Amino acid sequence: MTTTTPAPARPDKSGRPTRTARLRTPSPRPRRRAHSVDRPRRSKALTALSGLVVLYTLVxxxxxxxxATKTQADLLGSPGLWFSGHFALWDNISQTLSYDHHVFLRWLLNTLLYVVLGAGGATLLAVLAGYGLAKFDFRGKKAVFAVVIGAVAVPATALAVPTFLMFSKMGLTNTPWAVIIPSLVSPFGLYLMWVFAAEAVPTELLEAARVDGSGEVRTFFRIALPLLAPGIVTVLLFTVVATWNNYFLPLIMIKDPNWYPLTLGLNAWNDQAATAGGQPVFNLVITGSLLTIVPLVAAFLLLQRFWQSGLAAGSVKE
Incomplete structure (x- = not known):
């Protein structure tokens, strides 16, 4: 900050005084205080809590x-968090893939079918509906919003029995459609895309495209869709995980083991030990569980940057 002081007027050659000149004298600058923003404070309690969360997740x-590296006999005769003398991971994987006439591969293909049609269709419907609700005005929009919020609050298990009765009347139980069709509805994905589209797609940009003669379909695919990519990936990850790990819906809908997803198939292997004359295959159940989570981990690692940007969208106001 500077202060100005008037200087004395000096006469020119004609004897008339000139304009008053202003001299700038620098004022002392205030000392900068070290703020906590430059060096964030560390909380020991928060660090300890984060460590507990990491242990709870990784253990x-x-x-x-x-x-998964142990045989059936070593599972009960060795420490749970340490390896046994015989490394049997590759043997367990080979037995898991070939056990009971390669039924694990059949369950894997069923799960992929449910994920591609169910989770993919749910993501597509959520994107279209969320964009439409965010960028178009119509009568009953508030009522639709209330219905979506209410659907998010209702747990899926509460709708399982009515869904089963409805599909039983239509003769669709014990078929893949009994799992695919209910998976197409994702209220949380719809709400997430609604909120994301409202912030990520500027209304002015859409109006400019309409003024230039672009139709609604072309505007959506050429302008809005690239802007919605982070949100689409985020919704896709949530729906894929929900469909991949879905257990209760296939349990009440499907009785034919040939249409089991991985969740029901591994549970059937686990129940063999409790049946009369059944052979316990806990090593195959554990190895199959490890193989089941590998695609999910790979999907999160490959789409991590899109997922993080989608969750952080709208958090910074320009």
């Missing part, structure tokens, strides 16, 4: 990886 995964 089951570590147990799964270690247990």
């Amino acid at each position: 089951p995964l570590a147990w799964l990886v270690v247990s």
Whole structure:
């Protein structure tokens, strides 16, 4: 900050005084204080809590990886979080893929079918509906918003029995459609795309495209869709995980083992030990569980940057 002081007027050659000149004298600058923003404070309690969360997340995964390297006999005769003398991971994988006439591969293909049609269709419907609700005005929009919020609050298990009765009347139980069709509805994905589209797609940009003569379909695919890519990936990840790990819906809808997803198939292997004359195959159940989570981990690692940007969209106001 500077202060100005008037200087004395000096006469020119004609004897008339000139304009008053202003001299700038620098004022002392205030000392800068070291703010906590430059160096964030560390909380020991928060660090300890984060460490507990990391342990809670990684210890089951570590147990799964270690247990997948053991034989059926070593599972009960060795420490749970340490390896046994015989490394049997590759043998377990080979037995898991070939056990009971390669039924694990059949369950894997069924799960992929449910994910591609169910999760893919749910993501497509959520994108279209979320964009339409965010960028178009119509009567009853508030009522639709209330219905979507209410659907998010209702747990899926509460709708399982009515869904089963409805599909039973239509004769669709014990078929793949009994799992695919309910998976197409994702209220949370719809709400997420609604909120994301409202912030990510500027209304002025859409109006400029309409003024230039672009139709609604072309505007959506050429302008809005690239802007919605982070949100689409985020919704896709949520729906894929929900469909891949879906257990209760296939349990009540499907009775034919040939249409089991991986969740029901591994549970059937696990129940063999409790049946009369059944052979326990806990090593195959654990190895199959490890193989089941590999595609999910790969999907999160490959789409991580899109997922993080989608979650952070709208958090910074320009």
